[in-house]
Amino acid sequence: MMQEFLQNWIYFIASLSLVGVGLYIVLTKENIFRIIVGLNIIESGTNLFMVAIAWHPNAVMPIYTATNHLMVNGKVVTADPLPQSLVLTAIVIGLGTTALALAIGIKIFEKYGTLDVRKIKEAEK
Amino acid sequence: MSIFNNAALLIAVPLLFAFSIPLFGFVSKQLTKWVALFTIGFNATFSLYILLAHKYPTVVVMGNWVPPFGENLYIGPVAAFLVSVISLIGLLIAIYNLWAIKLGDVTRFSVLFLMFIAGASGMVLTGDIFNLFIFMEITGVSSYALVAYGPRRRALGGAFKFLVVSSIGSTLYLLGVMLIYTQLGTLNIAEIAARINQTTPGLLTFAGILLISGLAVEAELFPFNGWVPDTYTGAVNGISAALSGVGAIAGVYALFRIVMTVLGRDGTYVFTYGKLDLMTVVAILATATVIIGELSALVQKNVKKMLAYSSMAQMGLVAAGFSIGSKLGVYGGIFQLVNHSIAKSMLFLIVGVLVGSGLGERIEDFKGLWRRSPFLSLAFTIGAFSMLGFPLFAGFWSKFAIVGASIQRGGWYDFVIGLILFASVVEAFYYLRIVTYIFSSTSIKEPKIRVNLSPAIPIFILAVVIVAIGIYPNFIGSFSMQSAGEFTHKMTGYVLNVIPTIAAH
Numbered sequence: 001m002m003q004e005f006l007q008n009w010i011y012f013i014a015s016l017s018l019v020g021v022g023l024y025i026v027l028t029k030e031n032i033f034r035i036i037v038g039l040n041i042i043e044s045g046t047n048l049f050m051v052a053i054a055w056h057p058n059a060v061m062p063i064y065t066a067t068n069h070l071m072v073n074g075k076v077v078t079a080d081p082l083p084q085s086l087v088l089t090a091i092v093i094g095l096g097t098t099a100l101a102l103a104i105g106i107k108i109f110e111k112y113g114t115l116d117v118r119k120i121k122e123a124e125k
Numbered sequence: 126m127s128i129f130n131n132a133a134l135l136i137a138v139p140l141l142f143a144f145s146i147p148l149f150g151f152v153s154k155q156l157t158k159w160v161a162l163f164t165i166g167f168n169a170t171f172s173l174y175i176l177l178a179h180k181y182p183t184v185v186v187m188g189n190w191v192p193p194f195g196e197n198l199y200i201g202p203v204a205a206f207l208v209s210v211i212s213l214i215g216l217l218i219a220i221y222n223l224w225a226i227k228l229g230d231v232t233r234f235s236v237l238f239l240m241f242i243a244g245a246s247g248m249v250l251t252g253d254i255f256n257l258f259i260f261m262e263i264t265g266v267s268s269y270a271l272v273a274y275g276p277r278r279r280a281l282g283g284a285f286k287f288l289v290v291s292s293i294g295s296t297l298y299l300l301g302v303m304l305i306y307t308q309l310g311t312l313n314i315a316e317i318a319a320r321i322n323q324t325t326p327g328l329l330t331f332a333g334i335l336l337i338s339g340l341a342v343e344a345e346l347f348p349f350n351g352w353v354p355d356t357y358t359g360a361v362n363g364i365s366a367a368l369s370g371v372g373a374i375a376g377v378y379a380l381f382r383i384v385m386t387v388l389g390r391d392g393t394y395v396f397t398y399g400k401l402d403l404m405t406v407v408a409i410l411a412t413a414t415v416i417i418g419e420l421s422a423l424v425q426k427n428v429k430k431m432l433a434y435s436s437m438a439q440m441g442l443v444a445a446g447f448s449i450g451s452k453l454g455v456y457g458g459i460f461q462l463v464n465h466s467i468a469k470s471m472l473f474l475i476v477g478v479l480v481g482s483g484l485g486e487r488i489e490d491f492k493g494l495w496r497r498s499p500f501l502s503l504a505f506t507i508g509a510f511s512m513l514g515f516p517l518f519a520g521f522w523s524k525f526a527i528v529g530a531s532i533q534r535g536g537w538y539d540f541v542i543g544l545i546l547f548a549s550v551v552e553a554f555y556y557l558r559i560v561t562y563i564f565s566s567t568s569i570k571e572p573k574i575r576v577n578l579s580p581a582i583p584i585f586i587l588a589v590v591i592v593a594i595g596i597y598p599n600f601i602g603s604f605s606m607q608s609a610g611e612f613t614h615k616m617t618g619y620v621l622n623v624i625p626t627i628a629a630h
Contacts, residue, residue, distance in 0.1 A: 019300070026289060039292055046296050046303075053307050082312075083303065086255055090299060093262045097292050100266060104273055104285050111278040124279055 011052035018045030032108060032115040036101045043094040050087045054080040129183040132200055135172060135208060135250060139164050139243035143236050150232035157235040158226065162219040165242055168212040172205065172246075176604070181205040182622040184252070192252065192623050193316045199252035199623050202607035203382075203459075207249045207374055210463055214370040214470055215242040217583035218363055221474050224579040225363050225481065234274055240267040241367060245375040252623060254302050254387070255312045257379055258295060261343065265291045268372060272360040283359025287352040291342050294349060298339025304332035305387075315623035318387050318615055322398050329388070330399035336383050337403060337410075343376025345440040346407070347414040354421075357433030362477025365429065369436045370470030377440065377462055380407075381447050385455075386615045394534060395450035395613055408448035408538075414441030415544055419551040427486050431555060432472055435512065439465045442548055445541050446527040447612075449534050455609035456602070457526030463601055464519040464594065468511040471587035474580060475505050482574045491559055493567035498574040500581070502563045504588040509556035511591045514549050519594035522602065524549065 018041055025038030060068055062078035070078050105115065112120050142164040146157050175181060185198035200208075219238065226234055244264030251257050269291070273284035302312070308324040309317055321329070342349045357365045384407060388397040397403040418438030425431040443465065446458030476486065478501060484490050495502045507518065514524040524545050531541035576584075594601050611618035620627060 019296075023293070026293065032285065035289055039289060042293060042296050046299050049300065050303050053303060080310075083306065089255075089259065093259070093266075096266055097262070097288065100269055101285070101288050101292075104269070104281055104288065107273070108278075108281045108285065111281060120282055124282065 008057070011055070012049065015045045015048035015052055018042075018048065021045075030117045032105045032117065035117075036098065036105060039101065040094070040098055043090070043097075047087050047090055047094070050083045050090065054083040127183045128186055129175075129180055129200070130185050132171075132175060132180075132183065132250070133185045133187075133198060135168055135212075136198075136243055136247045138167055139239045139246070143239035143243060146236045146239065147232060150235075154231040157232045158219070158223050161235040161239050162216070162223065164239055165212055165216045165219050168242065168246065169209070169216045172209040172212050175200060176205045176209045184623055185250075193311065193313050193627070196256060197252040197313070197623065198250045199315070199619070200250060201611045201619060201622060202604065203378065203611045204249050206459075206604040206608050207378055208246050210466060211245050211249065211371050211374055212242065214466055215245075215367070217586060218367050218370070218470065218474070221366070221477070221580050221583045222363050224577050225361065225477055228276065229274060234271070237267045237271050237274075238367070241271060242371065245371045248375040249378050252314050253312050254305070254314055254317065254383070257314075257382075258299055258302060261295050261298070261379065264372060264375060265295060265343075268364075268368060271364045271367070272356050274364065275359075275361040277359065279355075280359040280361075283352070283356040287356040290349065290352045294339045294342030296339075297335045301332045301335030301339060304328055304335065313623075314382070314387055315620045316627065318389075319620045319624070319627045321388060322390075324398070326398070326400045330401045330403075333384075333388050333397065333399055333401075333403045334406075336388075337380070337406065340376065340380040340383060341410065343372060344380045344444065345373060345376065345414070345437050346380075346410045346444060347417060347441070348410070350414065350418075350437050350440075353437045354430050354433045357436065358427065358429045362429075362473050362480065365433070366470035366473035366477070369432075369473065370466040373436070373440055374462060374466055377443055377447075377458075380444070381455075381458075381612060385447070385450075385612045386619050389615055391613075391615055393451065395615075404448050404450050407444055411441045411444035411448055412540070412544055414438065415445065415548050419548050423551055423555050425555075426488055428476055428488055428491070428559065429473075429486050431488075432469065432476070435552065435555075436465070436469055438548060438552075439469070439512070442524070442527065442545065445544060446523075446530065449527070449530045449538055449541065450613070451530055451534055452606075452609045452613050453526060453533055454530035455612045456605050457523050457530055459605040459608050460526060460598075460602060461520070461523035463605070464511060464523050464591075467587055467590055467594075468508045468520065471504065471584055471591070472508045472512075474584055474587075475501050475508070478576055478580045478584070479574070481580075484574075488559055488562060491562045492565060493571070494563040496566065496573075497571055498576065500576060501574065501584070504584050505563060506560050507588045507591050509560055511595070513552040513556050514545075517595045519591045519598075519601075521595065522598040 022038045022042030059079035062081040149156050149160050182201045187196045244260050247260035269284050269288040385395050389395045415438050418434050422431050422434035443458050443462045511518040511520040514520040531538045
């Protein structure tokens with residue numbers, strides 16, 4: 001029972017709690033760099049979730065060879081290849097967003113001299 | 126299922142030219158703005174051809190894989206109409222940019238602007254929920270960078286806020302998509318729509334809430350629209366116009382494509398599957414958006430911030446219209462969406478011209494504008510009247526249709542009547558305050574404002590379109606009515622046009 005739980009559910013719970021941790025960081029931290037780190041944690045959580053739903057404990061790779069049988073007793077036993085290809089796209093998009101966020105963060109530091117959201121807000125007034 | 130593969134050019138051509146613009150940039154920086162203009166001009170011509178020659182409903186099949194197996198674009202009445210609106214407004218803003226964008230990195234600005242238009246068109250055209258996420262990110266990433274463009278440092282704060290909110294939103298959307306994928310094993314919108322009641326209701330509700338929270342960011346609905354005021358105020362005016370005229374259309378389309386087509390259940394009024402009626406959730410969010418947006422707009426002293434809050438409130442009205450769920454309600458919603466894009470992008474362009482000629486952004490700075498520039502004053506007045514729904518201007522007909530739809534539905538949806546009247550009264554107060562300032566005289570003799578040809582053309586065209594819609598609403602109304610049918614009848618309007626052989630389960 002415990003082993004089955006660990007095999008099937010721990011990845012879902014862990015990845016979704018990463019999303020939660022990331023959301024908490026983004027909502028509570030006041031430093032722009034920490035907010036960007038929080039965004040990255042949310043993205044990693046989502047990507048892990050996508051990989052986790054494609055996998056099950058006895059999965060084989062989804063490539064057909066002479067020794068790798070994709071079907072056993074009429075049941076597909078491969079890992080689902082589609083979410084794995086989607087996760088590549090999501091990782092690339094996350095990389096782009098992070099790069100842009102860091103670039104904007106550097107510009108903010110150049111113009112305001114601080115990365116603290118509260119101080120930036122005061123400087124605007 | 127009719128196939129018209131050339132329609133993929135609507136996305137391919139802007140993307141191709143976006144990435145080849147740096148080459149043109151070696152020749153001349155000014156040339157890149159013309160390249161962007163002509164590329165969007167191609168999009169506008171081609172989408173108008175599809176709309177007016179009645180090429181829709183049609184499907185673009187990628188690589189000969191028919192829809193449930195391959196990725197596809199679907200051009201129904203909604204997509205044909207909204208892509209035309211997106212590319213026409215994009216074209217007018219590109220004409221305005223010829224004058225407005227002179228400093229800084231003009232080449233990269235043109236690249237990003239083309240990507241923004243391509244992404245927004247893609248969001249409206251695509252028939253695959255994961256591609257919708259990708260196009261959302263293309264639109265999003267290019268718009269964060271566009272917002273950060275400009276000499277002022279407050280642009281950076283707006284861009285960063287938009288980036289954080291929007292990327293959290295799209296990540297939540299992706300989680301929702303994946304939850305639906307675990308249940309159905311497909312990403313095609315038509316197939317999901319046909320098989321949606323095979324899912325577990327609880328999981329579907331959770332996925333629906335994630336999808337709504339992701340898409341409500343771009344559609345500017347209440348708890349997710351904190352970015353709107355800072356971003357619109359910080360961005361240069363052409364970009365604020367593009368965000369409210371182009372980005373908002375794509376966002377609202379995506380939201381209601383998911384809520385009404387994917388999760389919806391056919392009937393006299395659209396409800397959604399799952400344990401919770403998500404149309405009601407959207408109605409509640411929309412009501413909160415209208416009330417908060419209008420009341421915040423009322424107290425603003427800065428015209429751009431006021432326009433930003435007003436934009437938020439108008440998006441709430443659009444969502445309220447859609448959430449009634451009948452054909453008339455969706456008709457009113459789409460009509461209001463298009464009217465808002467036209468009027469709000471014109472107002473932002475006018476503010477851009479005024480700021481360019483040295484006027485401030487505070488309301489008091491508009492005092493005596495009539496003496497200095499009758500053309501801009503008249504155009505601003507027309508835009509303001511259309512926003513508040515003055516009869517014989519475009520906005521009147523759409524608000525009228527939404528009120529009609531809520532009376533037709535009855536029950537507790539009667540609150541929409543009150544909502545629209547409340548919104549109109551508050552809008553009348555703050556828009557007419559500016560109009561009064563414009564026509565009040567000042568004793569100080571100030572020089573006239575010269576308006577260049579390139580910003581004057583889009584403002585003139587948009588003002589004429591507002592009056593034309595006001596006098597002859599069927600001009601836009603007939604397209605909105607066809608589009609409404611696609612949203613309210615999901616099997617005959619959408620699914621069977623994409624996959625003719627599928628049966629509703």
